[in-house]
Amino acid sequence: MKNYKVLILFWSFLGSSLLAFSQATDFVSSNYEKSEYQIPMRDGIKLHTVVYTPKDQSKKYPFVMQRTPYSAGPYGEGKMKTLLGPSEKMMQDGYIFVYQDVRGRWMSEGEYDNMRPTVPVRKKGSKEIDESTDTFDSIEWLLKNINNHNGKFGQWGISYPGFYSAASLPFAHPALKAVSPQAPIGDFYFDDFHHNGAYFLSYWVATSVFGYQHDGPTDKPWYSMVNTGTKDAYQFFFFIVSLKNADQYYGEDNFFWTQLKENPDYNEFWQKRSIIPHLNDVKPAVMTVGGWFDAEDLYGPLTIYKTIEKNNPNTYNTLVMGPWSHGDWARESGQQQVSNIYFGDSISTWYQHHVEAEFFEHFLKGPADGKTNLPEAYVFDTGNKEWRMFDAWPPKEASERIYFPHANGKLNTQIPMGNESSTFVSDPSKPVPYSPDIKFNFTPRKYMADDQRFAARRPDVLVFETDVLEEDVTLAGEILAKLMVSTTETDADWIVKLVDVFPPDTPDHERVQQGTHLSNYHMMVRSEVIRGRYRENFSEPKPFVSGEKTSVPLQLQDVMHTFKKGHKIQIQIQSTWFPLIDRNPQKYVENIFKADDSDFIKATHKVYHDAENPTAIHVQVLK
Structure with missing residues (x-):
């Protein structure tokens, strides 16, 4: 009966999706005209740009642009996109939508460069280029050559196009008024790869x-x-x-x-490819968007928002973090779910109508005075499954709490006594899987909220958990794991996972993965890894001294999650996470990319719980 209901839901969703697809296609062709241009940059390279202009010429429209390495197509006369802009709502509201192939990609000329470095100093008359200059030159050309506009530009993009949106902020064109980097890559050494x-x-x-x-x-x-x-x-x-x-x-x-x-x-x-150091003197209004379960780009949106906030106190700068995996907010699947965790219905549509569209409407068509009625931070509590509004992120009212893992597997706020430790053997020939599923993902997503029972039951994963909670505990903000460890070898990776353990009587919903139950479900809330050689400096690797007690700080990404009464807070610590990350040989080598197969060896790792310098998990708690 359950499978029958799922089948009915699937065909219903498929039918509605096909109808929506057809209607969107008809809307674009009926309401927009498409033109393609080769826009010259200051160094002579031409970038292929596709412009969709409203057929209704009774009013003037602002531009909304996306620059992408993934194709601005479809190319050619009569071939139209099925959906324009960030959402169907904005498409219907009416804007001049611009899509551009970045240099070296698809129909644009030039040479491609991953995360092209930003030129830090602008010299008058210089032909030096970066993504900021390409954006500036494109805006300048479009203002002069496209009719019926109101002189204002917006820009948005998800993932890599999110980086190109952020890269438009340094030395921005005066007409660029509103920018929304969404799941933006901030630094390729901390995002994605x-x-x-x-x-x-x-x-x-x-x-x-x-x-x-x-x-x-x-x-x-x-x-x-x-x-x-x-x-x-x-x-x-x-x-x-x-x-x-x-x-x-x-x-x-x-x-x-x-x-x-x-x-x-x-x-x-x-270092020179990071956009983070260049987010100074930001003039456009900014709305950075991300998903709490974005396995690809979680560092980027949080770091970009915080950096702009710190360096540009007078700039309109807001943050939106929802219960989404990578880019979920740009599509509507009805029920919002990551792995087996259901968060609610039509969350993406609500965001598109009441947050995203409001932001662009205000700064591109409205008074642009910053009085948007939107909060500084719209963040979704992934435990209570509700939106929260804050006037700062992390919330000013959050206070620090420290949880200490103990040798008996307990996790609490009491400092350990004595000189205890927890030990496990890490074997690169038997690495801990990152997911219970057998699949080959182009990029993984589901694991960010997966059930972690499969890992908790392995001898090479340390598990520490609280007693059953007698009241709700809401974590809101940053997480820092201060590990005190040692290894019998000279290198090691350290993975820390924050897990919400559900009560045994938690009922299933109809979309729980076959073979899984929410009874005692171990929901991964946040996780992160550090290659131990970089514990002191990411630029200067340093081997461990065999058997020597060593501090390894690991900054996890932010969280907004309520651990409900009756649940338990759990921390898992391990040293392999395969094949999410590559295996560390555990024998120190200069470059792991060039290690020999024989370099991969077993090691015994210790996590210390002594009174003087214990392993500790620092969190921020809302009372």
Whole structure:
């Protein structure tokens, strides 16, 4: 009966989706005209730009632009997008929508550069280029060559286009009034391909997308994805062992793979690609958007918002964090769910109508005085499953609380007594999986709220949990794990997971994954990794001294989650997380990308709970 209901829901959703698709297509062709241009930049390179202009010429419209490495198509006369702008609502409200292929991608000229460095100083008459200058030159041309506009520009984008939105902020064109970086990459060493020095193996297949130049403008893909020959990612990467064996799939012609291999540390190559240091003197209004379960870009939105807030106190700057995985807010699936956790209905549509559309309407069509009636921070409590509004993020009213793991598996606010420790053996030949599922993800998403019971029951995962909570505990803000550890070898990764343990009597809903129950479900709320060699400095790796007690600080990303009465708060600590991240040999080598297979060895790790310098989890709690 349950499967029958699911089938009915599926066909109902499919039918409504096809109808909506058809209606959106008809709306675009009936209400917009499309033109394509090659816009010259200051260095002579031309960028392919597609402009959709409302047919109704009775009023003037602002521009809303997206710059993308993923194609501004469809290309050619009569070929139209099915949906324009950030949402159907904005498409119906009426804007001049602009899509542009960034240089070196698709129909644009030039050479592509991943996270192209920002030129920090503008010299008059200089032909130096970056994404800011390309945005500036494009806006200048469009203002002069497109009719019936009101002189105002907005920009938005999700993921990589989110980075291009953030990159428009330094030295912004005066006409750029409102920018919404959504799931933006802030720094490629902390988003997507790396987290705190650990290489995210789960994005390895995406290296094809970003690693090849093309000979000139093209409307067809010039790259192909690796054929792994299996749907089992664990098995595929397990047999590769060292990353140097992956060279058989990516040769020297893949420039991004070469860059990854040759720059394992946070050196100048990565540092100059970060947009974070350039977010000064920001003039446009900014609304940064992210998802609490965004496995790809969670560092970016939080760090970009906080940096703009710190460096530009007079700039209109807001944050929206919802119960979404990567980009969920741009689509409507009816029920919002990540893994087995259901958060509510039509959350994305509510955001599109009452937050996103309001932001652009105010600054591009309205008074633009900053009185939007939107809060400083709209954040979703993923435990209580409700929106919260704050006048600052993290909330000013949140206070610090420290949880201490104990050798008996307890987690509480009492400082450990004596000199105890917890020990486990980390074996690279038997790494801890990051998910109970067997699949090959282009980029993973579901694991961010997955059931962690499979990991908690392994001997190489330490588990610490509170007693059953007698009242709600709301964590709101930053999390810092101050680990005190040692290893019998000279290198190690450290993974910390914050888990919400549900009560045994929690009922299932009809969309729970087959074979899983919410009874005693271990919901992952937040998780992060640090490559231990970077514990003191991401630019200067340092081996561990065998057996020496060592401090390893690990900053997890922010959280907004209520652990309800009757639940338990759990911390898991482990050293492998496969194949989400690559395996650490645990024998210190200069460059893990070039390690030999024989370098991968077992190690015994300790987590200390002594009275003087205990392992501690620092959180922010709302009373």
